[in-house]
Amino acid sequence: MSSALGPGEGKLRIQIRVEKGVIAAVALASTRPVSAGSVLVGRRLDEALALLPRLFSLCGVAQAVAGLRAVENALGLVVPPPQAAARQLLVTAEALEQTVWRILIDGPRCIGVEPALESLKPLRRALASLRLLLFSEPVWMRIGGARLAPDRARLAGALDEIERCIERTVLGRATVDGSPWPDRGAFETWMRTSPAPAALVPRWANGQGLAGFGRGTVEPLPEFDPAWLAWRLANDSDHSFCARPNHVGGVGETGALTRYWTHPLIAALRTEHGNGLFVRLTARLIECAAFVAELRNQFQMASADHPGTLDLRNVSGSGLGIVECARGRLVHWLAITEGRVSAYRILAPTEWNFHPEGPLARGLAGAEVGRGDRVRQVIELLVMALDPCVGCELAVDEH
Amino acid sequence: MCIAIPARVVELRETGALVERYGERLEVSLLLLEEPVAPGDYLIIQARAFAVEKIAPEEALEIQRLFDAIIETMPSV
Numbered sequence: 065m066s067s068a069l070g071p072g073e074g075k076l077r078i079q080i081r082v083e084k085g086v087i088a089a090v091a092l093a094s095t096r097p098v099s100a101g102s103v104l105v106g107r108r109l110d111e112a113l114a115l116l117p118r119l120f121s122l123c124g125v126a127q128a129v130a131g132l133r134a135v136e137n138a139l140g141l142v143v144p145p146p147q148a149a150a151r152q153l154l155v156t157a158e159a160l161e162q163t164v165w166r167i168l169i170d171g172p173r174c175i176g177v178e179p180a181l182e183s184l185k186p187l188r189r190a191l192a193s194l195r196l197l198l199f200s201e202p203v204w205m206r207i208g209g210a211r212l213a214p215d216r217a218r219l220a221g222a223l224d225e226i227e228r229c230i231e232r233t234v235l236g237r238a239t240v241d242g243s244p245w246p247d248r249g250a251f252e253t254w255m256r257t258s259p260a261p262a263a264l265v266p267r268w269a270n271g272q273g274l275a276g277f278g279r280g281t282v283e284p285l286p287e288f289d290p291a292w293l294a295w296r297l298a299n300d301s302d303h304s305f306c307a308r309p310n311h312v313g314g315v316g317e318t319g320a321l322t323r324y325w326t327h328p329l330i331a332a333l334r335t336e337h338g339n340g341l342f343v344r345l346t347a348r349l350i351e352c353a354a355f356v357a358e359l360r361n362q363f364q365m366a367s368a369d370h371p372g373t374l375d376l377r378n379v380s381g382s383g384l385g386i387v388e389c390a391r392g393r394l395v396h397w398l399a400i401t402e403g404r405v406s407a408y409r410i411l412a413p414t415e416w417n418f419h420p421e422g423p424l425a426r427g428l429a430g431a432e433v434g435r436g437d438r439v440r441q442v443i444e445l446l447v448m449a450l451d452p453c454v455g456c457e458l459a460v461d462e463h
Numbered sequence: 464m465c466i467a468i469p470a471r472v473v474e475l476r477e478t479g480a481l482v483e484r485y486g487e488r489l490e491v492s493l494l495l496l497e498e499p500v501a502p503g504d505y506l507i508i509q510a511r512a513f514a515v516e517k518i519a520p521e522e523a524l525e526i527q528r529l530f531d532a533i534i535e536t537m538p539s540v
Contacts, residue, residue: 073467073468097466097533097534097536099533099536100533102533103529118522118525118526118529119466119526119529120467121465121466121507121516122465122466122467122507122515124465127465165509165510169510169513170510181492181494181495184495185497188495189497453466454465454466455510
């Protein structure tokens with residue numbers, strides 16, 4: 065948690081009032097630059113897309129693919145399946161790195177444990193190698209697809225290394241087979257006894273009686289009606305919807321927990337702990353293992369593809385691009401006039417999860433948090449589990 | 464949204480660096496970087512504590528210009 069962030073990045077402000085060990089009031093406010101997409105207006109399409117990963121450097125692949133999908137939908141372009149698989153492989157790789165970051169670095173820091181930075185390096189190296197092993201040119205985010213020439217032998221080696229890293233430094237050997245922890249008993253035994261770093265924070269939360277901490281009534285965000293969402297974003301010139309979105313008058317949650325909402329282990333844990341802290345941490349672990357299996361599936365589908373060059377100088381239209389990234393559902397919408405961006409909106413998952421009526425606010429209201437230093441610690445842990453894409457400033461007023 | 468404004472290295476420390484962006488100074492770890500870092504280099508920082516990428520100065524300055532434009536569109540805090 066931070067007390068000051070650089071201008072431009074913005075921040076979340078979380079104000080909590082605690083009375084006799086119970087959270088009596090929660091106020092959430094965001095200064096994130098929801099209008100950041102406006103700097104793309106007036107630019108050529110390829111130029112605008114090239115800027116996305118630089119502007120959003122920590123989830124640049126997901127942002128670039130959301131932008132590509134929006135442009136391609138606007139122009140009625142259908143990307144060949146190998147291109148779609150190669151892009152999705154890169155999105156998954158980025159999401160895996162971010163997920164491991166939460167597990168190895170952010171979670172341990174919340175409970176006062178020094179993060180194991182060195183163990184993250186080989187994984188980062190292997191994940192970073194994937195792009196150049198898939199695409200034979202440095203610019204992979206070409207509209208309609210880039211020249212795809214997978215080096216299958218070296219890609220297979222990189223995926224093996226990624227799987228070894230996850231086994232060795234994150235989850236432990238027994239869990240990475242695409243379907244870890246066959247039931248709740250197996251998971252809880254692993255959580256209590258495993259020396260794997262991933263077991264550390266769930267074990268701590270469980271031991272502290274925090275398994276159900278932050279449980280609330282906010283449901284997973286349903287699938288969007290694309291026509292409705294495109295209309296809503298097209299009419300959001302003041303970015304008020306992107307800042308505080310709603311769906312059919314309500315607020316939903318998006319992220320690892322909602323993606324695994326009906327997974328047998330998550331469903332079993334929800335019966336006891338609702339959508340509390342322990343269930344959120346567990347969903348992230350399930351997803352970490354699942355990402356490894358997804359990388360292998362996408363690798364199988366990413367074969368060679370050599371798309372031609374498109375003339376985009378005079379094209380016009382509008383389109384929506386949706387990507388499930390580490391933090392949840394990311395949406396881009398743009399309008400194109402004569403080959404240039406004439407409007408651009410970005411709806412980020414953080415706006416749902418940290419909405420004043422969203423899962424954090426609703427989960428904290430009325431929760432027992434104890435007193436003193438523990439108050440800040442448990443709230444920071446829940447914030448980490450919900451995973452905002454900007455820093456937070458937490459103010460606790462204790463009575 | 465995962466926005467990260469490049470930070471300029473002011474001074475090297477034993478295992479990290481003092482960096483600056485928009486007048487704000489941060490102590491960051493360099494342990495995740497694969498390449499050497501020198502004062503004047505530009506870094507992408509994650510979680511306000513870890514440098515995750517070194518980028519070319521011209522690219523950093525271009526990104527900073529974009530952020531200057533974004534800040535102009537934001538309501539005052």
